[in-house]
Amino acid sequence: MKLVLTLVLALGATAQEPGEVADFDAELAMDNGNCVDISYWDEVQYQEQTVELCQSKRSTECVPRTEEVCREVPVHSCRVEGVVDCEDTPTTHTVQDDAYVMKEFPVQKCQKSAVPQQLTETKQMPVCVPVTKQQCDSKWEVQVNAETGEMEKVWAGNENCREVTWEDCSLETREVTQQVDTWDCAEAAQPLHYQEVEHGEAEVTTITRKCAARAVSVCSVRVEEQCSEVGWEECRDSVQPHCFPSLLRIPSQEYNHLLRCSVHR
Numbered sequence: 001m002k003l004v005l006t007l008v009l010a011l012g013a014t015a016q017e018p019g020e021v022a023d024f025d026a027e028l029a030m031d032n033g034n035c036v037d038i039s040y041w042d043e044v045q046y047q048e049q050t051v052e053l054c055q056s057k058r059s060t061e062c063v064p065r066t067e068e069v070c071r072e073v074p075v076h077s078c079r080v081e082g083v084v085d086c087e088d089t090p091t092t093h094t095v096q097d098d099a100y101v102m103k104e105f106p107v108q109k110c111q112k113s114a115v116p117q118q119l120t121e122t123k124q125m126p127v128c129v130p131v132t133k134q135q136c137d138s139k140w141e142v143q144v145n146a147e148t149g150e151m152e153k154v155w156a157g158n159e160n161c162r163e164v165t166w167e168d169c170s171l172e173t174r175e176v177t178q179q180v181d182t183w184d185c186a187e188a189a190q191p192l193h194y195q196e197v198e199h200g201e202a203e204v205t206t207i208t209r210k211c212a213a214r215a216v217s218v219c220s221v222r223v224e225e226q227c228s229e230v231g232w233e234e235c236r237d238s239v240q241p242h243c244f245p246s247l248l249r250i251p252s253q254e255y256n257h258l259l260r261c262s263v264h265r
Contacts (some may be wrong), residue, residue: 022086035261036117040183041108042254049250054243056095058204062235068227069215075222082230086211091143092238097202105192110185120177121262128169136161180260192251206237212251 069082136158143154213230 014096034119035259036119036120036180036182038180038182038258038260039185040059040110040137040256040258041185042256044105044107044251044253046249046251049248050245051248052243053098053197054096054241055098056202056204056239057242058206058237058239060206060235062233062239064231064233065213066231067213068228069186069213070225070227071215071217072225073217074219075221075224077221078217078219078223078226080226080228081216081218082213082228083216084211084213084230084232086209086232088207089210091206091208093204093206094201095204096241097200097241098197099200100195101198103194103196105194107190107192107251108185108186108253108255110183113182113184116179117178117182118177119260119262120175123176124171125174126169127172129165130165130169132163132165132231135164144158171262194251195248196250197246197248203240203260206239209235 069080071080073080100154137160139156139159140153141156142151144150145152211234213232215228215230217226
C-alpha cells in the first residue's frame with residue numbers, strides 16, 4: 001500500500017535565505033522519492049514592540065546670593081564698589097544618547113503557479129459483484145437419546161428457504177493521479193523600511209561655578225566706614241535622564257516548507 005505524506009516545516013524569515021530554502025527543498029525531495037515541492041512564504045506580519053528610548057537633558061539651576069560688604073574709606077571722595085570673583089570648574093559625564101536608525105526588511109512575494117504538477121500513486125480500490133445464495137431456517141427438535149436416556153436437540157431439516165443477494169467485494173490495485181498546486185516565490189523588488197532604536201552614548205560637560213564677593217574702594221581724604229550690598233547668582237548644571245516609550249512595528253515573514261510525497265508502506 002502507498003500513502004501520500006505531506007511534510008510541513010515552518011521557519012522564520014531570518015532562519016534561512018531563499019537560496020538555502022530552495023536547496024533544502026530539493027535535497028528533501030530527493031530523499032523522499034516521488035515528491036512535489038509546494039513550499040511558499042506567508043504574508044508579512046507585524047509585531048508591535050514598545051522599546052524604552054532614553055536621552056539626557058542638561059539643566060542649569062541658579063541660586064541668588066546677596067552679601068553686604070563694608071570697609072573703612074577716606075571720606076574725601078570715596079565710593080565702594082562690590083565685585084564678584086568667580087571660578088568655573090568643568091566636569092565631563094558619559095550619558096545615554098539613543099537614536100532612531102532605519103532598517104531594511106527583504107519581503108518575499110508568493111503566487112500560485114499557473115500549471116499545477118501531477119502526483120501519481122497506487123491505491124487499493126474496492127470492486128464488488130452481486131452474489132445470490134439460498135438462506136433457510138434450521139428446525140431443531142428435542143428427543144430422548146435411546147442409549148443414554150438423556151434429552152438432546154436433533155436437527156429436523158430446513159424450512160422457509162429463500163434466495164438472498166449481497167455484494168461480494170475485493171480490493172484491486174489501481175493508479176490514481178491528482179493535481180497539486182505549487183507556489184512561485186521570489187524576493188520583492190522594494191524592501192520594507194522600518195525604524196529601530198540604536199542605543200548610544202555621548203559626553204556632556206557640566207560647569208560648576210564658585211564665586212566670592214569682595215569690595216573695592218576709591219578713596220579720598222576722610223576715612224569712614226561705608227557698606228554696599230552685592231548680589232550674584234551661583235549656578236550648577238545637572239544632567240537628568242529623559243525616557244519615554246517608543247512604539248515600533250517589527251516585520252517578520254514565515255516560510256512554509258511543504259512537500260507532497262508518496263510514501264511506500
